[in-house]
Amino acid sequence: MRIFSGIQPTGRKHLGNYIGAIRQYVDGQERGDAIYSIVDLHATTVSYDPAELRRTVLDTTAMLLAAGVDPERCILFRQSDVHEHTELCWLLCSVTAHGDLNRMHQFKEKSARQRELVSAGLFVYPVLMAADILAYQTEEVPVGDDQRQHVELTREIARRFNERFGETFVIPRHRIPEVGARIMDLQEPTSKMSTTAPSDAGVILVLDDPDTIRTKVKRAVTDTGREIVRDPERKPGISNLIEILAAVRDVSPQQVEAEFEGRGYGEFKQAVAEAVVEYLAPVRERYEELRPDEAGLERTLREGADKAREIASATMRQVRAAMGVGPTP
Numbered sequence: 001m002r003i004f005s006g007i008q009p010t011g012r013k014h015l016g017n018y019i020g021a022i023r024q025y026v027d028g029q030e031r032g033d034a035i036y037s038i039v040d041l042h043a044t045t046v047s048y049d050p051a052e053l054r055r056t057v058l059d060t061t062a063m064l065l066a067a068g069v070d071p072e073r074c075i076l077f078r079q080s081d082v083h084e085h086t087e088l089c090w091l092l093c094s095v096t097a098h099g100d101l102n103r104m105h106q107f108k109e110k111s112a113r114q115r116e117l118v119s120a121g122l123f124v125y126p127v128l129m130a131a132d133i134l135a136y137q138t139e140e141v142p143v144g145d146d147q148r149q150h151v152e153l154t155r156e157i158a159r160r161f162n163e164r165f166g167e168t169f170v171i172p173r174h175r176i177p178e179v180g181a182r183i184m185d186l187q188e189p190t191s192k193m194s195t196t197a198p199s200d201a202g203v204i205l206v207l208d209d210p211d212t213i214r215t216k217v218k219r220a221v222t223d224t225g226r227e228i229v230r231d232p233e234r235k236p237g238i239s240n241l242i243e244i245l246a247a248v249r250d251v252s253p254q255q256v257e258a259e260f261e262g263r264g265y266g267e268f269k270q271a272v273a274e275a276v277v278e279y280l281a282p283v284r285e286r287y288e289e290l291r292p293d294e295a296g297l298e299r300t301l302r303e304g305a306d307k308a309r310e311i312a313s314a315t316m317r318q319v320r321a322a323m324g325v326g327p328t329p
């Protein structure tokens with residue numbers, strides 16, 4: 001089974017990214033033929049600093065390796081190293097409805113946040129994501145819940161292409177985890193934990209040191225009442241902590257509720273904090289070892305890109321032939 005996912009380059013990956021996506025990448029290596037891309041071209045759709053972008057690609061590469069993504073068992077590469085993605089993005093624009101792009105939640109949110117320029121790239125962002133996925137004839141896309149709509153659009157683009165130009169693309173499906181698909185901000189548990197949150201207080205970074213994690217969990221907003229039960233409407237704060245503990249321990253939220261029945265918020269938070277500290281510590285340690293070797297990280301990305309290009313270029317030959325683009329094959 002072909003698995004593909006993309007992740008934006010930042011030096012600030014958080015617990016939501018880790019639980020919702022990164023750890024599914026590691027599992028994917030067991031279940032199929034997995035391809036993961038650090039999507040630097042997506043990062044250029046909002047204001048950014050070029051030198052920092054180069055660095056954050058390496059930060060994210062080291063983070064994925066530290067989490068257990070293994071270039072011997074998957075393909076790991078930088079999106080911009082495989083030019084097929086940009087070409088396919090353009091070609092897919094011809095079967096993408098402007099109205100569909102207009103409905104994308106992420107575009108609405110991100111465009112509202114831009115201070116200087118809402119770029120056309122930000123609008124076309126989901127088409128580039130569709131190109132990433134379809135270039136590899138992907139069957140399964142591991143992502144967090146916030147990417148559901150983008151994967152749905154990718155399916156629509158693939159269907160429309162196949163209808164218009166003949167059977168070319170596999171129709172992919174998302175793989176969204178049952179527990180931890182939408183980890184919420186600890187300070188504002190009605191918004192998802194995000195790199196771009198106004199404050200770091202509610203965001204647990206994978207690279208936070210143990211004491212910072214403890215402080216953030218201790219100060220997490222809780223709800224009125226004393227029961228430790230999941231009720232995202234009435235008790236978003238406690239529900240989020242239940243979800244985090246369940247995900248980190250790999251048990252169901254019901255098991256967490258049962259374990260903490262009759263116990264207080266203080267004790268519960270302490271258990272959550274210690275579980276998260278223990279969960280992230282080995283990743284942080286491996287990251288510190290791996291990140292300084294920039295030449296090694298670049299080599300990993302280059303080797304990954306060579307393998308990815310082979311697959312993507314085969315798809316592009318089919319796409320060009322089907323669309324009547326370029327010389328007669």
Ligand code: ATP
Nearest residue numbers: 007008016017020021143144181182183193194195
């Ligand atoms: P952020 O909002 O933090 O910037 P993002 O979605 O814009 O995240 P990525 O870093 O590329 O950018 O996300 C990587 C993966 O993490 C995606 O599959 C996304 O669905 C998932 N993800 C992001 N936030 C959360 C969250 N709070 N809970 C679970 N999964 C998440």
Ligand code: LTN
Nearest residue numbers: 004005006007008039129132133
């Ligand atoms: N849009 C995604 C990142 C992303 C992606 C992809 C995810 C780019 N290309 C292909 C899965 C498959 C995000 O914002 N997290």
